[in-house]
Amino acid sequence: MHLETLTTYNFRNLIDSTIILSPGINLFLGRNGQGKTNFLESIAILSSGRSFRTTRAADFIRWGERECSIFGKVNSDNGSHIQGVAFKKSEKEFFIDHEKVSLSKDYIGRLSIVTFTPADIQLVKGTPADRRRFIDKHMADIDSLYLQKLLAFQRAIKNKNSMLKTGGADHNKLAAWNQIIAETSRFITAARVELARELDGKVRELYQHFSGTASEVSVRLVSALTSSDGEPLTAEETAEKINQAATREIKFGVSLVGPHRDELQLTIHSKDARAFASQGESRSFVLSLKIAVIELIERRRRDTPIVLLDDVDAELDTGRKRALFELIGDGRRQVILSGTGESMQSTPQLGGGRLFTVQDGGSE
Ligand SMILES: Nc1ncnc2c1ncn2[C@@H]1O[C@H](COP(=O)(O)OP(=O)(O)OP(=O)(O)O)[C@@H](O)[C@H]1O
Numbered sequence: 177m178h179l180e181t182l183t184t185y186n187f188r189n190l191i192d193s194t195i196i197l198s199p200g201i202n203l204f205l206g207r208n209g210q211g212k213t214n215f216l217e218s219i220a221i222l223s224s225g226r227s228f229r230t231t232r233a234a235d236f237i238r239w240g241e242r243e244c245s246i247f248g249k250v251n252s253d254n255g256s257h258i259q260g261v262a263f264k265k266s267e268k269e270f271f272i273d274h275e276k277v278s279l280s281k282d283y284i285g286r287l288s289i290v291t292f293t294p295a296d297i298q299l300v301k302g303t304p305a306d307r308r309r310f311i312d313k314h315m316a317d318i319d320s321l322y323l324q325k326l327l328a329f330q331r332a333i334k335n336k337n338s339m340l341k342t343g344g345a346d347h348n349k350l351a352a353w354n355q356i357i358a359e360t361s362r363f364i365t366a367a368r369v370e371l372a373r374e375l376d377g378k379v380r381e382l383y384q385h386f387s388g389t390a391s392e393v394s395v396r397l398v399s400a401l402t403s404s405d406g407e408p409l410t411a412e413e414t415a416e417k418i419n420q421a422a423t424r425e426i427k428f429g430v431s432l433v434g435p436h437r438d439e440l441q442l443t444i445h446s447k448d449a450r451a452f453a454s455q456g457e458s459r460s461f462v463l464s465l466k467i468a469v470i471e472l473i474e475r476r477r478r479d480t481p482i483v484l485l486d487d488v489d490a491e492l493d494t495g496r497k498r499a500l501f502e503l504i505g506d507g508r509r510q511v512i513l514s515g516t517g518e519s520m521q522s523t524p525q526l527g528g529g530r531l532f533t534v535q536d537g538g539s540e
């Protein structure tokens with residue numbers, strides 16, 4: 177799939193405009209602070225309504241303004257459509273072909289992107305929640321039912337937690353929420369187990385490509401709702417496990433068992449990468465995970481996601497950069513990247529692609 181046009185209005189420092197992108201490589205070049213990351217960020221937000229930089233949507237709106245929007249024309253194997261997202265202080269609205277869609281599940285998943293940004297190191301070094309977000313974002317690209325189940329789970333767990341917190345919970349009331357939680361948890365856990373297995377196989381090969389060493393790496397889902405051999409529990413076992421926690425949950429005032437406690441465990445030489453991986457090892461791990469996810473989306477969706485690479489010069493050394501372009505720059509995917517141009521020699525030939533020179537929020 178590819179993004180044909182990008183229209184931004186009141187988005188950060190970007191001058192209101194529509195730009196036409198190449199289906200191949202698009203390179204945004206410019207000095208610091210001109211708006212390169214803002215262009216890439218706007219595309220990420222167009223895809224999911226969320227940014228890779230901040231969770232505060234109010235930051236997107238140009239200073240002094242009250243609203244902003246991002247629209248784009250997307251071409252995929254299933255045809256083309258226009259999608260967009262608008263923000264007003266605390267409100268977010270989604271549009272498909274100019275019709276408002278009220279549920280995020282009906283919007284997300286139509287424009288799949290995989291981002292490479294300086295903050296990605298958190299995928300290895302950050303909290304379990306950072307890794308769960310990575311799984312959830314890309315599972316939503318692969319399977320729309322996953323997103324539905326996840327949203328239903330999150331709603332239920334939020335309600336259950338607020339009941340536990342206010343002390344108004346008893347076993348009967350918990351059982352009602354637990355029924356939804358067990359059903360959705362079972363689905364989510366099974367999908368995550370499968371995803372972790374597929375990533376594991378791919379990452380083992382890819383890691384060698386990026387690190388140049390034959391280190392043993394692995395990816396595994398650690399969950400209370402799997403058996404000792406890593407298989408998801410049956411529906412009955414899942415419900416039982418969740419219900420068994422009720423007494424302790426009432427005591428502690430919080431939900432203790434479920435996918436919100438899962439960990440995507442990454443190891444190098446059987447040691448936890450979060451605690452022990454070096455900077456370089458972490459970078460190679462992140463790149464391997466991201467490429468593995470691109471391959472997975474391509475296999476399961478039969479369409480290529482858009483690849484966004486922010487600040488490639490600052491982030492990657494020449495060796496890793498070359499290794500990355502070898503894998504993604506074969507001309508089949510739309511790649512949108514930014515850099516200051518100092519070491520752009522190792523980026524792929526632009527060929528039929530486009531070069532955007534970014535200055536003061538404008539591009540030409
Ligand atoms: N809400 C906003 N309204 C107006 N300007 C903003 C807003 N948010 C950020 N900016 C400005 O946008 C400018 C460009 O930011 P951006 O991160 O895109 O730069 P960049 O070209 O990627 O720079 P670098 O090479 O340093 O990464 C910054 O100067 C920033 O202050």
Ligand SMILES: [Mg+2]
Pocket residue numbers: 212213214486487
């Ligand atoms: Mg930047």
